Amino acid sequence: MDGTQDRSPLPQAQLREAFYATKPTRTTVFLRTFLPWQIVRFVWINLKMLVIIRRSHQTH
């Protein structure tokens, strides 16, 4: 699998779909791996998922 020789180039940045996409700010990216905040999110996401699982099991 070697397409290096004859591949057509991808379009320039401003012509790509990604140019029109929403991008996170530096603060958002920072918070994604900021330990104290992620510990809080860990607890919250787990609780949220447990609620969904419980609700799903209640249907039958």
Add this chain to the structure above:
Amino acid sequence: MAQVVVLGAGVSGHTAALFLRRWLGQDHQVVVISPNSNYNWIPSNIWVGVGLLRPEQVMVPLAPIYRRAGIEFKQAKAVGLHPEGNQRAPRPYVDIEWTLPGKVGEKERVAYDFLINATGPKLNFEATPGLGPGRSSLSVCTAAHAAEAAGVFKEMVERMKRGERKRFVIGTGHGTCTCQGAAFEYVVNLEFELRVHGVRDRAEIVYLSNEYELGDFGMGGLHIRRGGYITPSKIFAESLFAERGIDWITRAHVKSVEAGRAQYETLAGEDREVAFDMAMLLPPFSGVGLHAFNRQGSDIDATVLMPNGFMRVDADYQKKPYEEWRARDWPCYYQSPAYSNIFAAGIAFAPPHAVSQPHSSPNGIMISAAPPRTGMPSAMIGKAVARSIVDMIHGSERPTHTASMAEIGAACVASAGANPFTGTAASMTVFPIVPDFERYPEYGRDLDYTFGEIGLAGHWIKIILHHLFLYKARMRPGWWLIPE
């Protein structure tokens, strides 16, 4: 004494077998028939595919577990289903063909009182010329496929370290594929690992998908309340790709793959091509090729199976336009309408229709994501079917437990990079899985129970789930307390 036969030992079949054994007691027999000797925790194949885990770290040998549990295990594949028995004996049975080394090819007849078809799918690489391992692209559908992908990925990294530039094309290898979530996880993990190896600047990464929009995942996408807006998953998926420098091509039906290039047709009917140095393209799924026969030995596939090989259950299979699709079309009990002692669980049941809006190119090529039936819903269906069968054995005339995908939710954690401090994963929940626009007219789902966010916490949850579900698969003490 009743004999319950489970075809398949994946998430759905294995879950059903374990609960059957627990609830039925030793008065009744549970038999599992699977062509594979191992249980594979498929969600972690992604990490095998980038070389972070070895195949044996995502697999559990089935025979010792079943021996300990008192479940009879036959390493074989089911080839024929005889729900009326034959002219000599009316007891239903399945014809199996052994795959166990030393018995390969030997045939056997296994009688049943209740049958759960949980075979999973056939990975239908043949649908696209050149697609798949041993041809011109790679896969992460099995641990062995993922290990092969990891080998090629490692080679690419080595060559990039020597200064070469490489292009990776990751996605779906046919217009009717499902499991876009797996391709999505693989592409972001691959991107993360390229950064870890310090060669990201020498890589172009392209996500090639049959989804109408990014973030569709075969379930029509989802809407999330976040940042003061109700936002579709397309925005989040595009944002992640843009942030990571991953280009994407959607609405694509891959027509053929050859060494270093993939030809695809767009929804607009245009023929295009993308070159690559490494391609991981998922195959479409179909039924495993099981055939059904009546008492006289005549083929009754049309009664038991849909044309795609998946099993008919209590769904509404009437053909109707997208506008008339309803949540209640989806099955509740997963019971065959023709034979009340046959059930289908997980991917093996035939969905009544897609979840995502269907689209075709001007050439009549269907380019539409098929509905996912993996992971949490698969296990929940397996458990509900097991409970119903137990109740029927104990006297109930009909199944007692439901697990309609239009009534249950799902939690999903999609890895976006594996590292205990710098990794991330997208944690998502949807409720219900299949949108119900009669109950939730605006978005089809309950937005209080449908959410998503990306962060390190998600990665920790993904790690915990990996160990928790392998623990459960091994039937360690208290396994039944771990929810599906």
